Each structure stands twice: as C-alpha cells, then as structure tokens.
Amino acid sequence: MRMAAMFKALGDPVRLRLFSKVASHAGGEACVCDIQDVGVSQPTVSHHLKKLREAGLLSSERRGTWVYYRVEPSVMAAMSMLLGSTAS
Numbered sequence: 029m030r031m032a033a034m035f036k037a038l039g040d041p042v043r044l045r046l047f048s049k050v051a052s053h054a055g056g057e058a059c060v061c062d063i064q065d066v067g068v069s070q071p072t073v074s075h076h077l078k079k080l081r082e083a084g085l086l087s088s089e090r091r092g093t094w095v096y097y098r099v100e101p102s103v104m105a106a107m108s109m110l111l112g113s114t115a116s
Contacts, residue, residue, distance in 0.1 A: 042073075050099055060096075
C-alpha cells in the first residue's frame, strides 16, 4: 500500500520534476530556493512538496528562512527493488 501511495504521488508531472530535482541535487539535499523553477507558482510548489512528504518520499528541515528537502533513504532502495523484480 505504501508503494502505491508513493507512485501515485509521483504520477503528477510537477511532483515528479520536484522529486527528481531533489534526488539528483549535489549533496543529497536541496533548498526549496534551488528547485522551485518547475513552471508553477511558489504556493503550488509548496503544495506539491507537502504531498511528496506526506507520501513518505521526502523529508524536510527548516534552516532559517529556507526549507531543505532530501529523499528518504529507504525510498530509492524500495522502488529499485520493486522495479527490479518486475524487469525479469
């Protein structure tokens, strides 16, 4: 059930772009100021990041004015195992 919620959250193109930007960012985490250029308004970016957090895909930490996001460590491994098992 958890994996279905994760993939459902990634089914939105904006969320997929945000997740990809965080996952590929140097150092394994990204400031919202570095990833908000996905073609939608800032409140919409915040909404989508909240949905990614609720699905268990991202964690966040506030540092001063900015919020930093990182992919939950277990997420990539779980997705990789799931997708790898169906590829044979």
